[in-house]
Amino acid sequence: MVTFSLSLWLTTQVSRSLAHPQKSFDAYFKSAFTVDNVIFGFDEGKLKILLIKRNEDPFDNYWALPGYFVKEDEDLDAAAERVLREVTGLKNVYLEQVHSFGAPGRHDFGRVITIAYYSLITIADVELHAAGVAQEVAWHNVSDIGTLAFDHERIVEVAYSRLKRSIRSRPIGFELLPPAFTLTDLQHLYEAIWEVELEKRNFRKKILSMDLLKDLGRSQKGVAHRPAKLYSFDENRYRELEEDGFNFELKEGKRKTTA
Amino acid sequence: MVTFSLSLWLTTQVSRSLAHPQKSFDAYFKSAFTVDNVIFGFDEGKLKILLIKRNEDPFDNYWALPGYFVKEDEDLDAAAERVLREVTGLKNVYLEQVHSFGAPGRHDFGRVITIAYYSLITIADVELHAAGVAQEVAWHNVSDIGTLAFDHERIVEVAYSRLKRSIRSRPIGFELLPPAFTLTDLQHLYEAIWEVELEKRNFRKKILSMDLLKDLGRSQKGVAHRPAKLYSFDENRYRELEEDGFNFELKEGKRKTTA
DNA sequence: ACAAAAGTGTTCGTACTACACCCATGC
């Protein structure tokens, strides 16, 4: 398929240059682009992000988002998947494009746009290995990431606020939980992401009324209290409901007292 | 500020190449990127998009989104603003990045990523002039854009679905209306964007209860029926309310019978 | 006087809020 994206007043020049297209546009074909991946996980009641620690200049010893150049014949989504797979070993996980960042000065080597993605994974599925460059790969609390390399702090900020909003209207929070979880796990997840406290009974009522959870018929074992029932997210049921016009929708409730 | 976006296993090579950074990464610095702008307007009760008609190959005679290469030292948002200004003469309007599209085959001249924006403008403010290349610039009904150049149909689709969602939780619909409008205008706007029908009394009640409209004390003139009051959006009031934790939020209601 | 849209009030049901107590298990 012929693809082309110029328009407006440039078109005249475009047609002139069709015979040697690269010629008149050389000035424009000097950029590079990367993907950076904000990988969210949930553990010990806290929302986490996977970061790598650089062991090279620039930003030696800084924590940064996993990211990489997009290959010549590689789609953007595929590049983000690749980065994710390289750092976590996972594939087929929730991955979504967030925003592109391309301030002229953001890269030393020339003009580099980065396309930011975020992904949601189950921490238990991941084996971290500080491969290649990264002297370290580790989970960090979202609320405490400190200073990151480049404009990565801003990228995290944008991705996080996108996540906060997305989990309201799409049942993607489940991606962060193991295949069997309790209602309390789920509640803690929402509380961690939104930084609010939710009322137990109302939360459970709301979630159960959606009819999206499969009761696994099993319970927690070995806990020093009444064991909680285990559930899993029922994807098929969700698709059914969605086709009937059902809309997943949760409210954030009131802000947590940060006192 | 030093900016840089590599990470992971590449870092070793990166440090080696710091002296001649372009050298080892030449292969990556051969892309170009553009912005494409989905410009929404509202007129005669219909949601419209501003398109240009190309008069050059490729896609000669096809309608396309206004777009252009991003300049070497230009920020992405600035490029989108420039494109918008060039085609409409407007500045300082609502503009938001939507998504980036970068499939390897989408451009004939090489790898070109496009960063899509959408903007909301008041049609009455615009003077269309088919400048330069575009043999024509015209408003098209969103519901009837036909076949567009490149992957622009897909871009419109993504931008439109983003708009549908955004106007639920942020009072940006007002950007599409003139400075003085009636409640019915506003209702028609929402109906057009969401492709639903809304119940008059409930809509008015909901909107007025938000206390976001300034009653201008004037009315329509010369209409063959009871003239409607004119309102404007009260931005200052909105900022006040927002700080108090107020959340603009509307529901889409039921789907329009397309029969 | 008639057509055409503006404007308004009330009832009903649903869904969110707030709240307190019993239950099952491990130690």
Place this chain on the structure above:
DNA sequence: GCATGGGTGTAGTACGAACACTTTTGT
């Protein structure tokens, strides 16, 4: 038997849904 979190029911309220008639203007 006690500590720990799991699990439930209900009453009050607020908000969205549904619905019909009067008002103001132009012709």
